[in-house]
Amino acid sequence: MSMHNIGRPTRPEAATDIKPATLTGGRGLLQDEALLFERDGWDKTGVDLPDCPPADDLGDLVRGDPIGLPGLSEPEAVRHYVRLSQKNHAIDLALYPLGSCTMKHNPRLNEKMARLPGFADIHPLQPQSTVQGALELMDRLAHWLKTLTGMPAVALSPKAGAHGELCGLLAIRAAHEARGDARKTVLVPTSAHGTNPATAAFVGYQVVEIAQTDDGRVDLADLEAKLGPDVAAIMVTNPNTCGLFERDVIEIARLAHAAGTYFYCDGANFNAIVGRVRPGDLGVDAMHINLHKTFSTPHGGGGPGAGPVVLSEALAPFAPAPWLTHTEEGGFHLLEHEVAEAAQSFGRMCAFHGQMGMYVRAYAYMRSHGADGLRQVAEDAVLNANYIKARLSDVMSPAFPNGPCMHEALFDDAWLEGTGITTLDFAKAMIDEGFHPMTMYFPLVVHGAMLIEPTETESKQELDRFIEALRMLAQAATTGDSERFKGAPFHAPMRRLDETLAARKPRLRWRPVAAEPLAAE
Amino acid sequence: MRYLPLSPADRVEMLGAIGVSSIDDLFVDVPPAARREGVVDLPLHAGELEVEREMSAMAGRNRTAGSGPFFCGAGAYRHHVPATVDHIIQRSEFLTSYTPYQPEIAQGTLQVLFEFQTQVAALTGMEVANASMYDGSTACAEAVMMAQRVTRRARAVMSGGVHPHYVETTRTLAHVAGVDLVILPAAVDGEAAVIEAIDADTACVVVQTPNVFGTATDVTKIAEAAQAAGALLVVVTTEVVSLGLLKSPGEMGADVVVAEGQSIGNGLNFGGPYVGLFACKEKFVRQMPGRLCGETVDADGRRGFVLTLSTREQHIRRDKATSNICTNSGLCALAFSIHMTLLGEVGLRKLAALNHQRARELHKALSKIKGVEILTPRFFNEFAIRLPKKAAEIVETLAGNGVIAGVPYSRLDHDAGLDDVLIVAATEMTLPEDIAIFAHSLDRVIHA
Numbered sequence: 001m002s003m004h005n006i007g008r009p010t011r012p013e014a015a016t017d018i019k020p021a022t023l024t025g026g027r028g029l030l031q032d033e034a035l036l037f038e039r040d041g042w043d044k045t046g047v048d049l050p051d052c053p054p055a056d057d058l059g060d061l062v063r064g065d066p067i068g069l070p071g072l073s074e075p076e077a078v079r080h081y082v083r084l085s086q087k088n089h090a091i092d093l094a095l096y097p098l099g100s101c102t103m104k105h106n107p108r109l110n111e112k113m114a115r116l117p118g119f120a121d122i123h124p125l126q127p128q129s130t131v132q133g134a135l136e137l138m139d140r141l142a143h144w145l146k147t148l149t150g151m152p153a154v155a156l157s158p159k160a161g162a163h164g165e166l167c168g169l170l171a172i173r174a175a176h177e178a179r180g181d182a183r184k185t186v187l188v189p190t191s192a193h194g195t196n197p198a199t200a201a202f203v204g205y206q207v208v209e210i211a212q213t214d215d216g217r218v219d220l221a222d223l224e225a226k227l228g229p230d231v232a233a234i235m236v237t238n239p240n241t242c243g244l245f246e247r248d249v250i251e252i253a254r255l256a257h258a259a260g261t262y263f264y265c266d267g268a269n270f271n272a273i274v275g276r277v278r279p280g281d282l283g284v285d286a287m288h289i290n291l292h293k294t295f296s297t298p299h300g301g302g303g304p305g306a307g308p309v310v311l312s313e314a315l316a317p318f319a320p321a322p323w324l325t326h327t328e329e330g331g332f333h334l335l336e337h338e339v340a341e342a343a344q345s346f347g348r349m350c351a352f353h354g355q356m357g358m359y360v361r362a363y364a365y366m367r368s369h370g371a372d373g374l375r376q377v378a379e380d381a382v383l384n385a386n387y388i389k390a391r392l393s394d395v396m397s398p399a400f401p402n403g404p405c406m407h408e409a410l411f412d413d414a415w416l417e418g419t420g421i422t423t424l425d426f427a428k429a430m431i432d433e434g435f436h437p438m439t440m441y442f443p444l445v446v447h448g449a450m451l452i453e454p455t456e457t458e459s460k461q462e463l464d465r466f467i468e469a470l471r472m473l474a475q476a477a478t479t480g481d482s483e484r485f486k487g488a489p490f491h492a493p494m495r496r497l498d499e500t501l502a503a504r505k506p507r508l509r510w511r512p513v514a515a516e517p518l519a520a521e
Numbered sequence: 522m523r524y525l526p527l528s529p530a531d532r533v534e535m536l537g538a539i540g541v542s543s544i545d546d547l548f549v550d551v552p553p554a555a556r557r558e559g560v561v562d563l564p565l566h567a568g569e570l571e572v573e574r575e576m577s578a579m580a581g582r583n584r585t586a587g588s589g590p591f592f593c594g595a596g597a598y599r600h601h602v603p604a605t606v607d608h609i610i611q612r613s614e615f616l617t618s619y620t621p622y623q624p625e626i627a628q629g630t631l632q633v634l635f636e637f638q639t640q641v642a643a644l645t646g647m648e649v650a651n652a653s654m655y656d657g658s659t660a661c662a663e664a665v666m667m668a669q670r671v672t673r674r675a676r677a678v679m680s681g682g683v684h685p686h687y688v689e690t691t692r693t694l695a696h697v698a699g700v701d702l703v704i705l706p707a708a709v710d711g712e713a714a715v716i717e718a719i720d721a722d723t724a725c726v727v728v729q730t731p732n733v734f735g736t737a738t739d740v741t742k743i744a745e746a747a748q749a750a751g752a753l754l755v756v757v758t759t760e761v762v763s764l765g766l767l768k769s770p771g772e773m774g775a776d777v778v779v780a781e782g783q784s785i786g787n788g789l790n791f792g793g794p795y796v797g798l799f800a801c802k803e804k805f806v807r808q809m810p811g812r813l814c815g816e817t818v819d820a821d822g823r824r825g826f827v828l829t830l831s832t833r834e835q836h837i838r839r840d841k842a843t844s845n846i847c848t849n850s851g852l853c854a855l856a857f858s859i860h861m862t863l864l865g866e867v868g869l870r871k872l873a874a875l876n877h878q879r880a881r882e883l884h885k886a887l888s889k890i891k892g893v894e895i896l897t898p899r900f901f902n903e904f905a906i907r908l909p910k911k912a913a914e915i916v917e918t919l920a921g922n923g924v925i926a927g928v929p930y931s932r933l934d935h936d937a938g939l940d941d942v943l944i945v946a947a948t949e950m951t952l953p954e955d956i957a958i959f960a961h962s963l964d965r966v967i968h969a
Contacts, residue, residue: 042865042866046864054874057881063764067644070865071863071866082612087614089626096618109569115607126586131583133578133582147562159793194836194838249552273551281554298616301855302621303852304794304851304853347692357790368566371563382544383536386541387539404547457526460531497818499624508650518818
């Protein structure tokens with residue numbers, strides 16, 4: 001008797017390949033699901049509402065023509081979305097090792113807390129005297145974020161990591177402008193997330209790249225050469241996108257400050273150091289914190305996130321509105337305009353006060369882990385990544401073999417050389433083995449990059465299962481078994497999708513008149 | 522610790538496999554000066570019960586919208602969300618997945634986005650829509666940046682009816698993007714006044730309907746004037762339920778429509794997370810910000826969906842991207858889409874009619890109060906009134922009496938000289954007795 005790698009006994013003879021085609025084209029219990037617009041829902045509704053007399057006070061402002069929105073009864077709607085959901089991979093199903101994304105377990109307590117009516121059913125503009133508990137939660141979250149980062153101030157309102165970057169650079173620009181020092185460039189390492197240069201450009205800066213050393217860190221000599229009176233900020237991710245801690249980070253900050261340049265830290269990888277290293281001790285002036293990464297708020301298929309930004313004393317006066325302040329009576333007050341102590345604020349990042357629903361979830365998570373648990377989070381995240389790196393280094397090629405990595409292990413595609421198999425092929429074959437692929441082709445500085453971030457919420461057993469699968473795939477790749485890679489995935493809900501076709505003939509919505517089916521080219 | 526699966530024995534074994542003796546050996550790259558021994562000065566871990574107790578106590582110190590008469594709007598609206606919506610968005614496969622970078626195992630999210638884009642396009646009367654933005658205000662700011670790219674002009678005009686938070690959010694970006702933002706003075710019925718402000722350098726005009734004072738406007742003539750000058754018309758809507766009753770911006774000639782989608786499927790949540798809608802004419806699609814989902818086929822020729830036109834986006838274009846945005850508001854967009862699917866056109870029209878009806882009842886009740894002046898000429902579910910005293914003070918007094926009376930305009934814009942203006946909204950959640958209590962209390966406070 002052999003064992004399937006999740007431990008279930010299997011008889012080898014049962015694995016024979018007799019697969020008669022189904023009569024209906026069905027695929028077992030995995031249901032195909034038509035588009036909402038291809039059903040018969042044009043006059044249906046799944047909500048019972050009373051009829052009202054037609055409006056007689058709006059004249060020709062009333063909408064006449066059909067809107068084009070189909071409806072479904074409740075049972076049909078539930079089935080539509082449940083069928084669709086089953087075509088998704090999720091952390092709750094298996095490891096989701098997307099480097100740079102920190103796909104960790106999302107505790108359900110967070111969800112329960114966010115749904116307490118006292119947090120969910122309050123309006124952002126009802127009198128502040130009626131929402132003191134909500135303001136207190138924001139104040140506590142701010143206290144935790146400031147304490148964990150060792151920074152004196154935090155702007156809570158940015159709605160995502162990239163929005164936080166924008167907030168940080170806007171504060172930096174405002175600080176320079178306040179001194180009449182209009183600087184024009186921002187330095188960004190070649191390994192940076194795409195959002196870094198995009199944000200700098202959005203804020204009106206020229207982007208100049210800083211080179212990287214052979215051991216995956218910022219090239220200090222190149223940085224020093226490029227710093228000057230025109231450089232507004234440097235944006236450095238730490239731990240960086242190669243999964244490495246910037247050993248010279250304190251020196252980077254010193255050099256920047258000596259040139260009158262602010263140090264923006266991309267905090268996407270804070271999970272690796274939370275509770276062990278405070279960015280404030282490294283000389284950071286501004287850093288965003290992705291609550292949806294380090295602090296476990298759900299990724300939700302691509303948002304919503306939240307990206308509070310911690311700020312140094314120098315940048316704090318320029319923080320965006322609103323400002324949370326304490327009243328003399330021990331209560332809380334939101335300062336919503338650029339007045340009083342917020343007079344130098346650069347303005348607003350968004351309407352209202354930011355992602356309250358995410359604040360509640362993140363606070364529930366921090367409070368659960370506590371100071372001790374959060375430190376253990378960083379340690380286990382780093383331990384898991386190094387364990388993967390150690391156990392795969394003999395079959396794949398680590399991009400930076402010397403020394404430990406932080407919370408993610410980076411491999412290049414040197415080990416695939418001559419096999420005809422690419423990083424993309426390898427990733428797609430992982431899907432067939434039951435795993436979400438790692439981040440591919442990022443960072444750009446490593447050829448065919450494969451960036452694996454397991455996070456701390458994986459058990460050793462799950463890591464071993466993942467490692468075994470990758471070892472088997474690596475073995476197959478290097479011994480000429482290229483079939484399983486080139487056409488992969490074979491066992492997913494869909495085969496490989498034609499992204500070139502989608503971009504060349506953009507079809508971005510369903511249209512009432514049936515279009516010719518797209519055909520692969 | 523309940524969220525950490527590694528046992529002490531696992532940790533020892535794994536350190537051995539790595540070939541180090543302690544966890545500190547994995548943090549050697551941290552400069553010694555920055556290594557922290559021991560835990561930071563914060564409380565230690567807590568059980569689920571303790572966390573629940575502490576947080577429930579904080580939640581209990583807030584007055585919920587459902588606990589009494591409630592009339593706040595001004596960009597966030599209290600609507601009924603069907604139970605199905607919250608059930609579906611908590612399914613693991615939607616809640617705990619990420620951006621569909623691997624489309625073969627993310628068709629659920631992708632098909633939802635494709636359907637969402639189609640629903641938003643239909644609702645706004647536009648040709649295409651993206652997969653959502655952070656919220657309505659950031660979508661508004663991005664629309665102005667997009668108009669700058671499309672027209673290669675640097676002047677934008679904002680009407681005096683646009684929500685002040687949207688104006689401020691746009692101003693923040695305009696300042697660094699070199700856009701000359703012309704902000705017209707607050708005006709209850711001033712959308713049409715923007716026509717005079719359009720000139721040959723104008724990239725876009727931004728108008729809101731229904732506007733922040735609740736005024737519904739036919740923007741057709743503004744669209745004609747803008748387009749005659751080579752400018753784009755950006756229409757903002759903060760209450761999308763209105764589109765079940767009012768002419769769509771597309772029908773009136775809008776080039777870009779941005780909206781706050783919170784009203785459909787999403788609760789108040791003290792201001793976020795919400796979902797920004799962004800729709801435009803198809804010819805501008807390559808200048809659009811944000812994610813787009815498109816149709817394609819797989820290797821077997823079966824229809825499927827992928828993220829597309831990503832050459833506009835930061836992860837490919839870096840400093841040449843149309844925006845730095847890297848996420849959408851996925852789960853809120855899903856909630857929007859499920860609720861819209863349950864409503865359908867039939868339900869949306871009924872919901873809109875009911876909202877309008879409730880607001881008319883509120884209007885009728887408040888009109889009878891001596892000293893209250895109704896300012897809004899044509900409205901959907903929200904309108905502005907002028908009070909004989911400062912609105913903020915009256916609201917505070919009424920809150921003490923258990924009535925959340927609305928949003929004082931001064932809360933949004935403190936120096937517009939409109940301290941006596943109150944914005945009130947009614948929805949399908951508003952009961953006739955709520956209106957009666959509000960009217961009675963307001964009358965008493967005014968004439969006390």
